[in-house]
Amino acid sequence: MRRWSFQYYLLLAPAVLLSVAVVLAPGLMTAYVAFTDWNGVSLSMNWIGTVNFEKIFADRVFWQALGNNIRWTLLFLTVPVGIGLLTAMLLLKRGRTRTVYQMIYLGPYVLAPVTNAILWLNIILNPVSGLLRHVRHLFPRDSPLAPLRSPLGSPDTALYFVAMVDIWHYWGFLTVIYLAALRQTPQELVEAATVEGAGVLQLFRFIYLPTILPTVLLMFVIITIFSFLTFEYVYIMTGGGPAHGSEMLSTYAYTLAFNALQYGKAAATGLVMSFFGLAASMFYVWMSRREVSA
Amino acid sequence: MTPRRTSASATRRLAPAAAGVSRLRRLLGPLGSHLVLIFFAFTALAPLALVAINTLKTHREVVRSPLAVPGEPHWDNFELAWRYGQFSRGFVNSALLSGTAVVTVLVCATLAGYVLARRRVRHWRAVTIYFMLAMTVPIQLFLFPLYYFFARVLGLLGSLYGVGVVLAALNMPLAVFLMRAFFLAVPEQLEEAARIDGANTVRVLWSVLIPPVRPGLITVAVIVGLQAWNEFLITRTFLGQESITATLGLLSMNGTFTDNMSVMMAGTLLMIVPPLLFFVLVQRYFIEGLISGALKG
Numbered sequence: 001m002r003r004w005s006f007q008y009y010l011l012l013a014p015a016v017l018l019s020v021a022v023v024l025a026p027g028l029m030t031a032y033v034a035f036t037d038w039n040g041v042s043l044s045m046n047w048i049g050t051v052n053f054e055k056i057f058a059d060r061v062f063w064q065a066l067g068n069n070i071r072w073t074l075l076f077l078t079v080p081v082g083i084g085l086l087t088a089m090l091l092l093k094r095g096r097t098r099t100v101y102q103m104i105y106l107g108p109y110v111l112a113p114v115t116n117a118i119l120w121l122n123i124i125l126n127p128v129s130g131l132l133r134h135v136r137h138l139f140p141r142d143s144p145l146a147p148l149r150s151p152l153g154s155p156d157t158a159l160y161f162v163a164m165v166d167i168w169h170y171w172g173f174l175t176v177i178y179l180a181a182l183r184q185t186p187q188e189l190v191e192a193a194t195v196e197g198a199g200v201l202q203l204f205r206f207i208y209l210p211t212i213l214p215t216v217l218l219m220f221v222i223i224t225i226f227s228f229l230t231f232e233y234v235y236i237m238t239g240g241g242p243a244h245g246s247e248m249l250s251t252y253a254y255t256l257a258f259n260a261l262q263y264g265k266a267a268a269t270g271l272v273m274s275f276f277g278l279a280a281s282m283f284y285v286w287m288s289r290r291e292v293s294a
Numbered sequence: 295m296t297p298r299r300t301s302a303s304a305t306r307r308l309a310p311a312a313a314g315v316s317r318l319r320r321l322l323g324p325l326g327s328h329l330v331l332i333f334f335a336f337t338a339l340a341p342l343a344l345v346a347i348n349t350l351k352t353h354r355e356v357v358r359s360p361l362a363v364p365g366e367p368h369w370d371n372f373e374l375a376w377r378y379g380q381f382s383r384g385f386v387n388s389a390l391l392s393g394t395a396v397v398t399v400l401v402c403a404t405l406a407g408y409v410l411a412r413r414r415v416r417h418w419r420a421v422t423i424y425f426m427l428a429m430t431v432p433i434q435l436f437l438f439p440l441y442y443f444f445a446r447v448l449g450l451l452g453s454l455y456g457v458g459v460v461l462a463a464l465n466m467p468l469a470v471f472l473m474r475a476f477f478l479a480v481p482e483q484l485e486e487a488a489r490i491d492g493a494n495t496v497r498v499l500w501s502v503l504i505p506p507v508r509p510g511l512i513t514v515a516v517i518v519g520l521q522a523w524n525e526f527l528i529t530r531t532f533l534g535q536e537s538i539t540a541t542l543g544l545l546s547m548n549g550t551f552t553d554n555m556s557v558m559m560a561g562t563l564l565m566i567v568p569p570l571l572f573f574v575l576v577q578r579y580f581i582e583g584l585i586s587g588a589l590k591g
Binding site for chain 1: 357431541542573
């Protein structure tokens with residue numbers, strides 16, 4: 001086996017080298033740039049220590065973005081998870097219709113974020129042509145939905161409406177994953193519990209939940225990681241506004257790099273985001289270590 | 295045996311008096327859950343249906359009521375959307391971009407997935423952990439230096455093939471894990487038999503191992519293809535106007551067609567239909583890919 005080893009490193013090389021060139025090397029470079037005054041254009045790059053971090057930590061917008069990311073994470077850990085679990089439990093008992101429901105639920109998930117965002121912006125949330133304007137008389141006068149403006153136009157509601165669109169697109173994925181996990185529950189356990197007279201809630205609490213717990217936890221980790229990276233819907237629908245009301249760390253970093261040419265600060269923000277991602281990844285690797293050594 | 299049937303027969307055996315209640319529940323249970331499931335199906339599909347019914351109207355009709363069915367159909371909305379969204383160029387470019395990403399990923403991930411599944415190298419564990427971490431690295435962490443390198447050093451700004459390879463690299467970890475899982479399901483004896491007959495590694499991979507993992511190749515192609523087709527951040531940053539994709543074409547219409555919402559909706563429908571059709575055709579592979587990516591990866 002040993003004498004074949006070199007040949008196998010060659011087979012592994014394309015995948016690893018490509019990933020190293022696109023992800024690892026630039027990632028390490030970002031870690032370096034975060035401590036310099038590089039503007040992304042010029043050739044001069046001076047080591048300035050932790051100045052970039054001090055600058056972003058002193059920026060009110062940075063903290064607002066971080067707060068919004070946390071709010072976003074909490075929303076995603078509850079709403080789509082709840083819908084996903086409920087629909088998966090109900091689908092578990094369906095026969096032939098199960099596939100049809102799954103396909104319908106995944107519809108928004110397979111569409112481009114740009115398509116979904118533009119759809120909601122124009123035909124639902126738009127203050128002139130949107131469905132919300134058409135049905136605004138159904139809401140009380142002082143509600144943000146009542147007047148002739150988009151709920152995306154108010155710093156207090158923008159974040160929640162962007163999150164709503166992203167959740168609309170996302171929850172079907174969780175239904176499919178939870179359903180797959182639920183179906184691995186040993187049928188004898190379910191039958192035994194049913195004979196003992198367990199109700200639906202008891203079945204879920206004592207039979208199904210313990211089986212799918214690893215999957216539920218893994219999804220929590222993945223949702224947390226991607227909530228700190230969320231970008232597309234926010235960037236397309238509000239650009240982080242109004243008044244930074246829906247600013248995320250990702251849009252904050254993107255604006256710093258490509259609009260303000262402050263690469264050092266953008267890199268520092270990228271590092272902070274990675275810190276949350278890395279913490280969750282570590283947890284993820286630790287959880288899957290059984291898989292790796294199996 | 296389905297759990298529902300079991301519960302009914304068990305109840306009948308245990309307590310004949312409860313049979314009436316059970317029959318009622320058997321009737322209401324499915325009905326109630328269908329109602330809830332249909333409600334969620336409605337929330338998933340209604341916004342898409344709303345787009346469809348507004349494509350053939352005039353702007354005035356849309357503003358009057360987005361819910362009304364169109365009167366006289368205005369097919370020219372699609373013609374305008376096709377022209378202003380530059381879709382004839384966009385769809386070709388999106389196909390080239392996704393095709394590049396899919397081919398690159400299939401070649402690299404198959405080779406790597408095989409080596410990791412069979413643990414042919416001493417550092418298989420380190421490589422596995424590297425890919426796990428690479429899967430969760432935020433794009434913002436490597437986007438800026440990558441952009442600099444890609445644009446200024448390689449001069450690839452606007453290159454569809456270049457961006458396709460970048461997207462391949464981003465999807466590589468997931469693809470490697472999927473292929474690894476599919477190779478693990480192939481019995482090792484198959485390979486050993488071929489080796490005893492004197493086949494070398496390339497031959498073993500190509501003619502012995504590829505046929506049984508073909509569903510895996512389709513799964514990876516479907517997942518990566520859709521991912522690349524839908525991607526926004528990298529495409530938007532690395533491709534200029536000259537190599538506009540379908541997604542970027544629709545985005546360029548946004549904001550300029552506020553006075554002609556029906557054209558905007560026609561453009562949106564042009565972006566909704568192809569991925570949905572594709573998904574319906576390959577849903578088995580797509581769902582399988584999602585599940586094994588999340589549960590086995």
